[in-house]
Amino acid sequence: MSAEQRRPLALTCGDPSGIGPDIALAAWAARAHYALPPFYVLGDAEQLAVRARSLGLSIRFKPSDPASAAGDFETALPVVPLHNRLTDRPGAPSSANAAGIIEAIERGVADTLSGAAGAIVTGPIAKKPLYDAGFAFPGHTEFLAHLAQKATGMPARPVMMLAGPELRAVPVTIHIPLAAVPARLTTALIVETGQITAGDLARRFAIASPRLAVAGLNPHAGEDGAIGREDIDVVRPAVDALRAEGIDARGPLPADTLFHAEARHSYDAALCMYHDQALIPAKALAFDKTVNVTLGLPFVRTSPDHGTAFAIAGTGAARADSLVAALHLAARLATTEAGHKAA
Numbered sequence: 033m034s035a036e037q038r039r040p041l042a043l044t045c046g047d048p049s050g051i052g053p054d055i056a057l058a059a060w061a062a063r064a065h066y067a068l069p070p071f072y073v074l075g076d077a078e079q080l081a082v083r084a085r086s087l088g089l090s091i092r093f094k095p096s097d098p099a100s101a102a103g104d105f106e107t108a109l110p111v112v113p114l115h116n117r118l119t120d121r122p123g124a125p126s127s128a129n130a131a132g133i134i135e136a137i138e139r140g141v142a143d144t145l146s147g148a149a150g151a152i153v154t155g156p157i158a159k160k161p162l163y164d165a166g167f168a169f170p171g172h173t174e175f176l177a178h179l180a181q182k183a184t185g186m187p188a189r190p191v192m193m194l195a196g197p198e199l200r201a202v203p204v205t206i207h208i209p210l211a212a213v214p215a216r217l218t219t220a221l222i223v224e225t226g227q228i229t230a231g232d233l234a235r236r237f238a239i240a241s242p243r244l245a246v247a248g249l250n251p252h253a254g255e256d257g258a259i260g261r262e263d264i265d266v267v268r269p270a271v272d273a274l275r276a277e278g279i280d281a282r283g284p285l286p287a288d289t290l291f292h293a294e295a296r297h298s299y300d301a302a303l304c305m306y307h308d309q310a311l312i313p314a315k316a317l318a319f320d321k322t323v324n325v326t327l328g329l330p331f332v333r334t335s336p337d338h339g340t341a342f343a344i345a346g347t348g349a350a351r352a353d354s355l356v357a358a359l360h361l362a363a364r365l366a367t368t369e370a371g372h373k374a375a
Contacts (some may be wrong), residue, residue, distance in 0.1 A: 039150035040101040040110070041071040041362050042140035046155030047133060047330045048076070048118045049050065049125040051350035053083045056155065058352040060109045061089050066356045069363035072101035072110035072155065074136040076118040079112065083120055087348050098148035108169035114138070122346030125158050130165030133157060139257025144331040150366035153358050156340045171207070172335075180329050190329045191228045193301065194314035194337060196322035197353040197359060199291065201310035202229050207230055212307045214262055217249060222270035224302065229301055230279045232327040234371045236365040237300075245290060245299035246271050246283025247309060253284040267305070291317075316361075320353035323361045332365045334358040 045052035056073055057080065059066065073080065075184045077093045086092045103108040116132035143149040158242050159174055169175040173190045179186030180188040194201045207260055226244055246267060248254055254263035267284040273282035282299070289295060291313040304310035304315035314322050315337065324335040336354035344350055 036096070036203055038070075038102050039147070039357060039366070040098060040105065041069060041151045042098070042112075042143045042149035043071045043073050044136040044152070045073060045075050045080075045139050046157045047119040047125055048079055048083075048129055048343060049121050049123060050156055050158065050342050051342070051345050052155030053120075053313050054087060054345060054348070055336070055352040055355040056080075057087060057089050057109070058092060058350070059355050061091060066360075068151075068359055070102040070105035070110075070358060072096055072098065072112050072149075073133055074114060074140050076132065077111040077122045078110075078116055079118040079256060082121070083346060084307045086120075086122070086346050095367065098143050104115075105107075114139075119325055124340045125161045125340070125342060127161045127164040128297055130162050130167060132277075133162065134163035134167065134175075136177060137175060141176060141331065142183070144333075145180075147185050148228060150370075151341070151362035153355070153362050154333065154335045155355075156338060158340050158342070158375070171276075172239050176329060176333060179215065180331070181185075184330055186330070188330065189224065191229060191327040193229065193232075193234075193284040193325045193327055194311055194322050195325050197255045197313055198293075198317045199296055199314050200233075201304055201314045201365065202301055202327075203304050205306050207307065209309075210306060214249065217262065217266055217305055219270045219273065220267050221274045222267060222305075224304055226270065226274045226278070226279060226281055228328040229303065230274075233300055236332065236369045238368045238372075239278055239300050242301065243299045243301055244274065244281040244301055245295075246277060246303045247287040247290055247305055248284030249305040251286070251288070253286045259306075320351060321357045323354065323358045325361065325365070327339050332362055332369060333364040334365070 035358040092108040094108035101110040140152040150320045177188040233239045248263040250260040283361040326333040
């Protein structure tokens with residue numbers, strides 16, 4: 033095992049009232065079956081033990097630290113204890129857990145930036161309990177960007193990618209109303225998203241010359257202005273600018289013919305103009321194996337592509353497939369980036 037492979041992954045379980053603990057426990061219990069890379073949980077061992085008993089899982093927990101986690105992983109689930117306690121109330125999110133949820137993210141980022149962990153894999157969080165406790169960020173990704181900038185002094189512009197076995201899709205605009213997309217969508221935003229995507233595909237996915245397919249905003253990519261001018265006035269100039277920088281970008285392309293099998297073989301990632309244009313095909317093709325990857329950060333971060341699923345927390349119905357995929361991808365990206373830096 034190489035030095036890079038010995039670095040464990042830092043895993044946060046997200047909101048402990050959701051399925052984050054369930055899938056973390058299930059993944060570790062089946063670690064040999066999944067051939068998982070070593071990871072440690074930033075969490076509360078008592079809360080995890082209560083959840084494990086409710087799920088009927090026999091799991092040995094070991095208080096650990098990043099330096100010891102890889103060695104502990106085969107015989108016990110390494111838990112790096114938080115200063116803030118977490119309570120186990122499946123399906124009942126509470127702002128009382130906010131401090132622990134936030135601490136886990138902060139420490140996971142710090143461990144990854146310091147090199148103690150190879151990457152951070154984050155479990156799903158719910159925003160309202162955090163907002164109720166005074167959390168000042170729109171969401172998980174914005175908080176990660178803030179922590180990166182605070183630690184490095186350099187601004188971070190995070191980009192969401194849904195990466196599955198058959199498709200990598202990047203939404204240029206994300207959690208905004210559909211009616212707001214045309215005003216928010218600019219040539220500069222598309223260019224910046226394409227630059228970050230191409231850079232991370234090369235550095236972390238080991239794709240020497242990334243190919244980007246850029247979707248049009250309107251049906252049929254606007255049909256030369258017959259169905260809206262945005263594809264002519266906003267999207268096409270962005271594609272031209274990316275090509276001028278030496279990035280292999282094509283578009284604007286009609287989104288309704290962009291995701292069938294033959295089309296997918298012609299590009300390495302699809303840049304989509306809004307949230308559902310990217311996430312619907314990604315999840316339709318491989319819901320349980322698609323991973324949320326945050327590009328543009330100075331560390332590797334992956335996450336399952338699903339939410340907290342409070343309704344099934346603690347029932348044993350949650351599947352760990354997306355988390356398993358997130359762990360494997362995080363380890364691969366971290367190894368590739370380390371090799372890229374060394375070269």
